[in-house]
Amino acid sequence: MFDSIIQNLFNALQWGSFYSLIALGYTLVYGVLRLINFAHGDIFMVGAYIAYFIAIFILKEATGLSGVATLAMVIPLTMILTAMCGVALERIAYRPLRRKGANRLYVVITALMCGLILENGNLAFLGASRKSFPELLDKVVYNFGMISMTNLKIWVILSSIIVYIALNAIISKTKIGMAMRGISYDKFAIPLMGIPIDTIIVVTFILGSALAGLAGILFAMSYPILDPFMGALIGWKAFIAAVVGGIGDIKGAFVGGFLLGIVEILVVAVFPSTFRDLIAFSILLIILVIKPTGLFGVAKSTKI
Amino acid sequence: MKKPYSLFIIVSILFCFCTSLALAGEDTIKIGFNIPLTGEIPKVGEESKFAGQMLMDEVNAKGGLDVGGKKYKLEFIYEDNESKAESAVAVALKLIERDQILAMVGPNSSKQAVPAGQVANDNRTPMISPWSTNPDTTKDRPWVFRAAFLDPFQGPVAVDFATKTFKAQTAAVLYALANDYSKNLAEIFQADFKKKKGDGAVVAFESYGDKDQDFSAQLTKIIAAKPDFIFLPNNYNEVALIVKQAHDLGWKGPFMGADAWGNSELMTLCGDDCKGHYFSTHYAAAGAKGATKEFIDKYNKLYGYQPADVAALTWDAINVVLAGIQNAGKITGNVRKDREAIREGISSIKEVKGITGNMKFDEQGDPIKCAVVVKINDAGEFEFSESVCP
Numbered sequence A: 001m002f003d004s005i006i007q008n009l010f011n012a013l014q015w016g017s018f019y020s021l022i023a024l025g026y027t028l029v030y031g032v033l034r035l036i037n038f039a040h041g042d043i044f045m046v047g048a049y050i051a052y053f054i055a056i057f058i059l060k061e062a063t064g065l066s067g068v069a070t071l072a073m074v075i076p077l078t079m080i081l082t083a084m085c086g087v088a089l090e091r092i093a094y095r096p097l098r099r100k101g102a103n104r105l106y107v108v109i110t111a112l113m114c115g116l117i118l119e120n121g122n123l124a125f126l127g128a129s130r131k132s133f134p135e136l137l138d139k140v141v142y143n144f145g146m147i148s149m150t151n152l153k154i155w156v157i158l159s160s161i162i163v164y165i166a167l168n169a170i171i172s173k174t175k176i177g178m179a180m181r182g183i184s185y186d187k188f189a190i191p192l193m194g195i196p197i198d199t200i201i202v203v204t205f206i207l208g209s210a211l212a213g214l215a216g217i218l219f220a221m222s223y224p225i226l227d228p229f230m231g232a233l234i235g236w237k238a239f240i241a242a243v244v245g246g247i248g249d250i251k252g253a254f255v256g257g258f259l260l261g262i263v264e265i266l267v268v269a270v271f272p273s274t275f276r277d278l279i280a281f282s283i284l285l286i287i288l289v290i291k292p293t294g295l296f297g298v299a300k301s302t303k304i
Numbered sequence B: 001m002k003k004p005y006s007l008f009i010i011v012s013i014l015f016c017f018c019t020s021l022a023l024a025g026e027d028t029i030k031i032g033f034n035i036p037l038t039g040e041i042p043k044v045g046e047e048s049k050f051a052g053q054m055l056m057d058e059v060n061a062k063g064g065l066d067v068g069g070k071k072y073k074l075e076f077i078y079e080d081n082e083s084k085a086e087s088a089v090a091v092a093l094k095l096i097e098r099d100q101i102l103a104m105v106g107p108n109s110s111k112q113a114v115p116a117g118q119v120a121n122d123n124r125t126p127m128i129s130p131w132s133t134n135p136d137t138t139k140d141r142p143w144v145f146r147a148a149f150l151d152p153f154q155g156p157v158a159v160d161f162a163t164k165t166f167k168a169q170t171a172a173v174l175y176a177l178a179n180d181y182s183k184n185l186a187e188i189f190q191a192d193f194k195k196k197k198g199d200g201a202v203v204a205f206e207s208y209g210d211k212d213q214d215f216s217a218q219l220t221k222i223i224a225a226k227p228d229f230i231f232l233p234n235n236y237n238e239v240a241l242i243v244k245q246a247h248d249l250g251w252k253g254p255f256m257g258a259d260a261w262g263n264s265e266l267m268t269l270c271g272d273d274c275k276g277h278y279f280s281t282h283y284a285a286a287g288a289k290g291a292t293k294e295f296i297d298k299y300n301k302l303y304g305y306q307p308a309d310v311a312a313l314t315w316d317a318i319n320v321v322l323a324g325i326q327n328a329g330k331i332t333g334n335v336r337k338d339r340e341a342i343r344e345g346i347s348s349i350k351e352v353k354g355i356t357g358n359m360k361f362d363e364q365g366d367p368i369k370c371a372v373v374v375k376i377n378d379a380g381e382f383e384f385s386e387s388v389c390p
Helices: A001-033 A041-059 A066-099 A104-126 A151-173 A173-183 A197-222 A230-245 A250-270 A274-290 B001-023 B042-061 B085-097 B109-121 B151-165 B179-195 B216-223 B236-248 B265-274 B290-303 B311-328 B335-347
Strands: A141-144 A147-150 B028-035 B065-067 B069-079 B104-105 B127-129 B145-147 B171-176 B204-210 B229-232 B255-257 B278-281 B371-376 B384-388
Touching: A001 A041, A001 A147, A001 A151, A001 A173, A001 A197, A001 A230, A001 B216, A041 A066, A041 A104, A041 A197, A041 A230, A066 A197, A066 B278, A104 A230, A104 B290, A141 A173, A147 B255, A151 A197, A151 A250, A151 B171, A173 A197, A197 B065, A230 A250, A250 A274, A250 B216, A274 B127, A274 B216, B028 B042, B028 B085, B028 B311, B042 B069, B042 B290, B042 B311, B065 B311, B069 B085, B069 B109, B085 B109, B104 B290, B104 B311, B109 B145, B127 B278, B127 B311, B151 B179, B151 B255, B151 B278, B151 B371, B151 B384, B171 B179, B171 B216, B204 B236, B216 B311, B229 B236, B229 B265, B236 B255, B255 B265, B265 B371, B278 B384, B290 B311
Parallel strands: B028 B069, B028 B104, B104 B127, B127 B145, B171 B204, B171 B229, B229 B255, B255 B278
Antiparallel strands: A141 A147, B065 B069, B278 B371, B371 B384
16 A cells, blocks of 8 residues: 555656646746747647657667767757747737737637647648657566556656746846746836746747647657647646646645645546546545635736 | 429439349449548558458459359448548448449448448348448348447457456456447456356456546555456557556566557557557457468468458458358349348348458347457567457
């Protein structure tokens, strides 16, 4: 019994890492722009596909390269390309609406549509057949009694923690981070201080999408089957995690992601798995009813 | 009043023309094919057509089919149902009314076979679907038959095979809650395994939701229950993820699957992890013996690729129809009477030796036949392991 609890906690940490990484992207954009970027789950999917194509390309062109070296190239390239995809989305879809002073609701709907365009564009160009991600890391299974874990799972958990610490440092220690916090305080006063608001928004999208790209790589390595709709459900759930943690607050997104992962996994461990989502989301609902702003959310407009 | 009169003349002329055509073709037996030559699954239609072509050429080369001491040439008419339900209905009507076929082979998918079966039954024309596994296709339709076994049959097959091969006393099941096929099969398996091994024999019965990718919690629970094997009646893409994750969690025992595993994409997605496991299906191409091997080799030589289960099932379906015609004893030339005689001929079949197994028909028009259990060998091929009979 004790063994299986530890094993489940470990599973939950790994699964929660993905929610956390994606929820961080939601919360960053929301904190700065007050925009729920519903296309974020699909940017995560695009990240996974970019990682797939880069990995295949490198493995084919440079045959002598080891898996680890390939991975070392795949990670930065994917993060850069996914960030570019996120920025392109902002430039093409969100910025024109913002310029015209559109109501926030229209921008959110636009985001939903962008997500659908990414999904269906992928379906149209790459077809419905699923892609199998190559194995880059030699899998090592560690066994401790009844508990078994793989090196990949440990890396996934570590990366999400490292990313959180780095992101926290960027937001609280750098000038850009200060400007981001500033925009979330007062969008109208900030340009008067000589801070280029568009640049800051682009940086926000770069950070959020790069994280989605990283999540895409790690996800593709852990669950090596890619399909165009893989980002939809996990994106929604990560959004719920961000809200439960208190959207706009990066600590909230980080904790919310792990919380959702732990709740989902432990519910299965205790109850029949048929009731998983029913019970898991009821628990989250109760949390929101008690604390409508989320665990770390503040009721005021000062976020991030 | 003039118009209906002239119409009547035209119709009666056409009628004479048709009957004279039918009379002229007295020495041929017409069988219609209602298959998807275009649309979503053109490969399925193509394989059905090729199997039909092969069989027709073979029989006609021998001078035709021997019915009651007289040789009849076969004539197959292939019509495209575009893989759509409404087209399948239109094609069925066209084959029955215009082409005056004696029997219809197809449609293949249940989605078209269920409505087309209604048309065939209403028009009193024997129909046999090679591929459809949905019980509704033949249910309460005395004129409709099929060549594939039903979904509910596979559960007991898995139970018997696992008992014998893995010496299994306990089992665990992981199924997709949102998928009717998977859920039904899982429940049938559970009921049958409990019946044969006692109430506590299914030690874990877990499910997952639509589009889930992480199964670690369910698998942890399953592995902690220490079953002798895990039954996975799931689609091949989910199978690939489940098998990999189970191995990550330290599972070293066997898996058993169902016919949804049998897709050529399974091995590209699953790779080495799936090797050495078993699933039940209609037929096995690799390691086939006897008539099955003969069929595969002939097909391969003529068309250049290995036939999938649908080609083999079509081959068997046609043979069932031919056996039914031979059972009927004679062709009178009166289409209605001949159809009736063929229907009785098919339902009174003692046994047809098919390449997907020997079959006879129950009162619903479903075959009583063996399923094939396939092992995924080290080369990643689906290799015949044994056939399990009801």
